[in-house]
Amino acid sequence: MGGLRDFSGDDLHCVYCNAKAAGQWPVCKALCRAPCADLVMGLVTMQAVCRSCIASGFHAPTATSFFRALWPVVALVALTLAVVLWLLGLL
Numbered sequence: 001m002g003g004l005r006d007f008s009g010d011d012l013h014c015v016y017c018n019a020k021a022a023g024q025w026p027v028c029k030a031l032c033r034a035p036c037a038d039l040v041m042g043l044v045t046m047q048a049v050c051r052s053c054i055a056s057g058f059h060a061p062t063a064t065s066f067f068r069a070l071w072p073v074v075a076l077v078a079l080t081l082a083v084v085l086w087l088l089g090l091l
Contacts, residue, residue, distance in 0.1 A: 016051070028053050 012021040014032045021031040030050050037048040 012023075012031050013019065014021045014036055015030050016032055016036040019033055022033045024031055028050060030052070032050050034048065037050045038054055039046045040049050040054070041047075
């Protein structure tokens with residue numbers, strides 16, 4: 001009689017190289033290991049992003065993408081302020 005054996009399932013493997021994975025990456029939740037990811041600068045710190053997310057453009061926001069998305073808001077505020085100051089100058 002063999003009895004019961006502990007079964008923990010398969011190890012987690014990298015989706016790119018099939019080696020033992022380090023864990024899930026925060027953006028796409030893919031299982032991969034550190035050599036299969038690249039470091040990109042986030043808003044404050046460096047973040048590891050898998051290469052398929054970088055290739056597709058789907059990764060954590062960077063400082064450049066943040067300011068690129070923010071410039072229309074800044075332009076609208078500046079334009080509104082200029083119109084208000086122009087109207088006050090007419091009075």
